[in-house]
Amino acid sequence: MSASRTVTDILLVGAGPTGLYGAYCAGFRGLSTVVVDALPEPGGQIAALYPEKEIRDVAGIPGVQGRDFVTALLSQAAGYGPRYLLGRQAVALEHSPAGCPRVTLADGHVIDAGAVVLTAGIGTFTPRALPAGEEFLGRGLSYFVPDPAAHTGHDVLVVGGGDSALDWALTLGPIARSVTLVHRRSTFRAHAASVTAVTEGGARIITDAEVEALVGNGAVREAHVRVRGETGTRVLRADSVVAALGFVGSLGPLASWGLELRRRSVVVDSRMRTSLDRVYAAGDITEYEGKVRLMSVGFGEVATAVNNAAVALDPGLSLFPGHSTESPRHSPGSPGRTTDPPGRPARTT
Secondary structure, eight states: OOEEEEEEEEEEESSSSHHHHHHHHHHTTTOEEEEESSSSSSSHHHHHOOSSSEOOOOTBBEEEEEEHHHHHHHHHTTTTEEEESSOOOOOEEEOOOTSOOEETTTTTTTTEEEEEEEOOOOSEEOOOOOOOOGBTTTTTTTTOOOOOOTTTOEEEEESSHHHHHHHHHHTTTTSEEEEEEOOSSSSOOHHHHHHHHHHEEEEEESSSSSEEEESSSEEEEEEEEEEOOSSOEEEEEOOOEEEEEOOOEEGGGGGGSSSOOTEEEEOOOOOOOOOSTTTOOOTEEEOOOOOOHHHHHHHHHHHHHHHHHHHHHTSSSSSOOOOGSSSOOOOTTSOOOOOOSSSSSOOOO
């Protein structure tokens, strides 16, 4: 039996925040859109790892819960009717005789697209393991916090010095019995304002230190921490240990597509074009001189990618998409096109 096939103007590979905003940008241009992600739900790392965490680095939004932010992005794109193929990994890319990208999913489904925009973030991600105490994983040790309430009344030990570690210390401070932050360096990668907020919030901060062992009977009860320059170890009470040491990303099948890569990232030009024809990229997956890996930067990149892709599909179009205030608002599920599409409408056979 032949595999099913979908035809669309724009295929976005990755349903994280950048991909979801890309679906809005494509819909606004009147382009049919398909969004593919190996994860079973949209939202990328936010939905999978920290849906309850507050996001504070989006322009114009002082703070928003991760889950609510993903819902807002979905609602923004919904009026243009993008199609989501979730829990389905993109494994192969080739170009059709007409020169258009053709992507095959792990289940054999084929997508013929006018253009592809890669918005896969850091790709497949796995947490960096805490060297000590891995046997307590799920019994007090965790690498992310899907439900902060689970730590209510606990003595929480947060390990790490990046934004995630500081954010968890801030999030858990009001509900935990105590919060201690351990970092192996004296300086932090996190924003200085976050470090100040954690300190002023009453958390204990121990720097130049590493967790040497976790101790407990069935569940974590203590953490033994060695501080540089001190003799012996400090014994800290800890019912919960959150190791926020970052994640290791892998491009997975994308690495075999023939893209120009640098440090496990996809090289793009100022139009967000990759080395492959009609294949663009945006967000954390991209690499170029001066690259800044922030969500807000990814939003600008995917708008650039989609609008350049629109012109590649129909050179008669203007690169500038127009202002959203000039376009009628669409209700969820209604057609997004206001003009004839430059590519072909999405369909499945």
